[in-house]
Amino acid sequence: MATLQFREALREAMTEEMERDDDIFLIGEEVAEYDGAYKVSKGMLDQFGHDRVIDSPISELGFAGLGIGAAMNGLRPIVEFMTFNFSFVAFDQVINNAPNMRYMSGGQFEVPIVFRGPNGAAGQLGATHSNSTEALYSNFPGLKVVSPSIPDDGKGLLKTAIRDDDPVVFLESELMYGLKDEVSEADDYTIPIGEARVAREGEDVTIVAHSKSYHIAMDAAEQLEAKGYEAEVIDPRTIKPLDMETIVESVVKTNRLVVIDESNPFASVASEVTHQVQDRAFDYLDAPILRVTAPDTPAPYAPNLMDAYMPGADETVDKCLRVLYAQ
Amino acid sequence: MAIPIEMPKLSDTMEEGVLSAWLVDEGEEVSSGDVLAQVETDKATMDLEAFDEGVLLKQVIAEGDAVPIGELIAVIGEAGEDISDLVGEAGGDGAAAEEPDAEDEPEEELTESAPEPEPEVEGEPTPEPAGDGQLSERTPEPVPAGTDTEGRRIKASPLARRIAQEHGVELAQVDGSGPEGRIVRRDVEAYLEGQEAEPAAPEPEPAPEAESAPTPAVEEAPSYAMPDEEAFEREDISQMRKTIARRLAESKYSAPHYYLTVDIDVEQAVELRADLNELVEEQERAKISFNDLITKACALSLHDHPYVNAAYRPDEGEIHKHNRVHIGIAVAIDEGLITPVLRDADRKGLSELARETRELADRARTRDLEPEEFEGATFTTSNLGMFGIEEFTAIINPPNSAILAIGEIRDTPVVEDGEVVPGKRMKVTLSCDHRVVDGAKGAAFLDTVKSYLEEPMNLLL
Numbered sequence: 001m002a003t004l005q006f007r008e009a010l011r012e013a014m015t016e017e018m019e020r021d022d023d024i025f026l027i028g029e030e031v032a033e034y035d036g037a038y039k040v041s042k043g044m045l046d047q048f049g050h051d052r053v054i055d056s057p058i059s060e061l062g063f064a065g066l067g068i069g070a071a072m073n074g075l076r077p078i079v080e081f082m083t084f085n086f087s088f089v090a091f092d093q094v095i096n097n098a099p100n101m102r103y104m105s106g107g108q109f110e111v112p113i114v115f116r117g118p119n120g121a122a123g124q125l126g127a128t129h130s131n132s133t134e135a136l137y138s139n140f141p142g143l144k145v146v147s148p149s150i151p152d153d154g155k156g157l158l159k160t161a162i163r164d165d166d167p168v169v170f171l172e173s174e175l176m177y178g179l180k181d182e183v184s185e186a187d188d189y190t191i192p193i194g195e196a197r198v199a200r201e202g203e204d205v206t207i208v209a210h211s212k213s214y215h216i217a218m219d220a221a222e223q224l225e226a227k228g229y230e231a232e233v234i235d236p237r238t239i240k241p242l243d244m245e246t247i248v249e250s251v252v253k254t255n256r257l258v259v260i261d262e263s264n265p266f267a268s269v270a271s272e273v274t275h276q277v278q279d280r281a282f283d284y285l286d287a288p289i290l291r292v293t294a295p296d297t298p299a300p301y302a303p304n305l306m307d308a309y310m311p312g313a314d315e316t317v318d319k320c321l322r323v324l325y326a327q
Numbered sequence: 328m329a330i331p332i333e334m335p336k337l338s339d340t341m342e343e344g345v346l347s348a349w350l351v352d353e354g355e356e357v358s359s360g361d362v363l364a365q366v367e368t369d370k371a372t373m374d375l376e377a378f379d380e381g382v383l384l385k386q387v388i389a390e391g392d393a394v395p396i397g398e399l400i401a402v403i404g405e406a407g408e409d410i411s412d413l414v415g416e417a418g419g420d421g422a423a424a425e426e427p428d429a430e431d432e433p434e435e436e437l438t439e440s441a442p443e444p445e446p447e448v449e450g451e452p453t454p455e456p457a458g459d460g461q462l463s464e465r466t467p468e469p470v471p472a473g474t475d476t477e478g479r480r481i482k483a484s485p486l487a488r489r490i491a492q493e494h495g496v497e498l499a500q501v502d503g504s505g506p507e508g509r510i511v512r513r514d515v516e517a518y519l520e521g522q523e524a525e526p527a528a529p530e531p532e533p534a535p536e537a538e539s540a541p542t543p544a545v546e547e548a549p550s551y552a553m554p555d556e557e558a559f560e561r562e563d564i565s566q567m568r569k570t571i572a573r574r575l576a577e578s579k580y581s582a583p584h585y586y587l588t589v590d591i592d593v594e595q596a597v598e599l600r601a602d603l604n605e606l607v608e609e610q611e612r613a614k615i616s617f618n619d620l621i622t623k624a625c626a627l628s629l630h631d632h633p634y635v636n637a638a639y640r641p642d643e644g645e646i647h648k649h650n651r652v653h654i655g656i657a658v659a660i661d662e663g664l665i666t667p668v669l670r671d672a673d674r675k676g677l678s679e680l681a682r683e684t685r686e687l688a689d690r691a692r693t694r695d696l697e698p699e700e701f702e703g704a705t706f707t708t709s710n711l712g713m714f715g716i717e718e719f720t721a722i723i724n725p726p727n728s729a730i731l732a733i734g735e736i737r738d739t740p741v742v743e744d745g746e747v748v749p750g751k752r753m754k755v756t757l758s759c760d761h762r763v764v765d766g767a768k769g770a771a772f773l774d775t776v777k778s779y780l781e782e783p784m785n786l787l788l
Contacts, residue, residue, distance in 0.1 A: 283488070
């Protein structure tokens with residue numbers, strides 16, 4: 001095990017894969033000369049040269065489309081969005097061309113492409129730069145959506161995403177790039193897409209949370225432990241396909257579920273998890289399923305409002321106690 | 328490549344269509360736009376057009392048939408094409424429709440006697456994660472919420488409902504501790520713990536004493552102490568009893584029964600039987616019972632009355648008039664009743680009938696009959712004469728169209744040529760399925776039976 005920052009784990013994943021396969025290239029704004037806006041691709045230009053680490057103009061629609069064309073012609077692009085807020089400019093490419101090409105060409109074209117970059121709110125960035133896109137992209141058949149919460153998962157899942165023959169949306173977080181944790185040094189370390197991780201076992205209540213929310217869940221679980229309740233924390237890691245088996249198994253054990261999702265609540269990942277759990281484990285529920293999400297408003301700018309806007313451990317503890325009928 | 332033509336949705340409210348007329352015959356060429364048929368919907372009669380070219384290979388439904396939207400009505404393809412996979416084995420399989428008679432005791436019994444798994448509260452089984460929203464695969468099915476004594480909906484979590492159901496707990500008995508009185512798991516568990524602590528059944532309240540009644544000085548236990556037992560003995564319903572229940576209920580519910588009774592002069596038949604038995608005794612053959620004479624009389628009569636030897640098959644839209652005469656004889660056995668079948672009884676001699684009847688009845692009592700020995704009767708008789716029953720009505724053994732109930736032979740005064748003389752009479756009652764056998768047909772059959780028995784030498788011809 002090596003202790004790496006999240007950004008270093010992602011870089012290791014890309015570097016190892018590009019060393020393994022010459023067809024892989026990285027394209028995006030400032031990924032080359034500037035080492036990446038968040039230094040994820042630091043040093044990669046020196047190692048792989050301008051042909052494989054490419055600075056694009058500020059034109060998401062253009063370079064996302066270029067990536068898809070390259071993928072259809074046999075290359076394996078990694079397209080970095082400086083943030084996923086900018087992926088909206090390339091929306092048609094990401095949601096229409098990438099996921100539908102295999103289907104509409106009757107299987108003649110594969111689109112092995114990874115769209116990656118930071119997703120979700122990251123402090124005082126204002127409403128237009130604080131969007132969470134996981135529910136949105138998960139809504140389109142043909143896209144896989146991955147959203148890891150710790151560096152080790154980041155590395156293992158990004159390598160798998162790059163090897164996938166279909167488009168993968170890989171969601172990171174500005175606030176987690178500096179997060180240091182142990183990362184496997186195993187040769188060829190990959191983690192399958194679509195498998196959740198039970199991060200903490202407990203009997204009393206299940207908390208499902210991905211990406212930054214996962215860390216809130218772990219915080220809340222510790223506070224609950226102090227109150228005498230054992231929370232089970234599940235990090236889905238992949239939003240789509242979603243590992244419902246693991247979640248359902250846990251709810252069958254605990255009979256209670258709280259879902260944390262920093263997206264806006266309407267038609268969110270939390271909505272989907274909630275629906276599927278009531279569908280598959282209705283008779284195992286002893287309480288309504290509660291969610292901890294951002295409110296249904298644009299993200300504010302003021303720091304105090306932003307604190308109130310984002311899901312937090314206190315609110316999570318509170319909702320867990322409610323489903324435990326402990327309040 | 329054969330193309331199936333299905334009943335189209337021709338109006339918004341249409342659920343089924345009646346094919347009112349075929350405009351193209353089987354084997355005729357059609358091309359796109361040709362009108363194949365006229366279809367009557369709930370609103371109007373409309374043309375059914377072909378969208379393809381080819382030969383109309385098959386009209387799957389007949390004119391006048393009503394079929395739901397989407398049902399196959401025709402097949403278009405190339406001449407001579409094999410369309411059996413599209414059309415399937417149209418038409419029923421008569422043999423399979425033959426119900427196995429009593430004594431089919433397959434898998435059902437297993438599930439019945441299998442021990443109920445102990446319901447568990449802790450460590451519930453993981454439900455098989457179902458496919459996306461596949462309600463049918465979800466285990467277990469949701470348990471509905473009940474209502475309290477005043478008809479108000481009881482609020483309970485799904486888990487609490489399930490645990491309550493597994494333990495037979497009435498939710499109305501449980502106090503809810505959740506928001507708005509919702510009953511949650513811990514409430515049901517607390518209730519169950521309380522139940523275990525208390526004696527199983529609450530003591531009955533002592534009856535209030537009537538105030539005016541003088542208090543007896545001595546309290547005595549009643550002299551008629553009742554055993555502390557249930558007022559009935561439990562017995563599992565056997566497979567045979569289930570079969571009897573199902574078949575006879577089905578018969579009585581679906582076949583409109585009516586009954587014809589006739590009093591037969593059996594003086595000569597009794598004499599004939601005595602004579603015959605002297606003969607068979609010498610030859611050491613099976614003795615002929617009076618029932619054998621009746622079997623023979625019925626078998627011969629059925630020849631002349633095909634509707635009595637028939638089956639009503641509404642599913643196939645047909646009545647099956649059997650060419651052969653197989654007579655079922657109801658035999659009482661310890662577990663119930665079974666009807667071994669004398670095949671081709673009309674072609675067998677009396678002594679052969681006698682021997683076979685006895686042999687089948689013996690094996691019926693030891694339950695050693697093979698299924699083919701109690702299946703396939705075309706007519707049945709039931710005889711309670713030996714129990715002193717004068718006359719009775721029997722329930723038709725489906726899919727037969729009639730059954731003959733035979734009463735006792737009795738010595739009775741009869742009027743002959745204006746004088747009362749001793750006579751020997753027997754009443755038989757024919758139960759008929761009115762869907763097949765109308766009154767006059769049933770009466771005509773009985774008359775034939777009667778004449779065979781009253782002039783029994785005919786049975787030997």
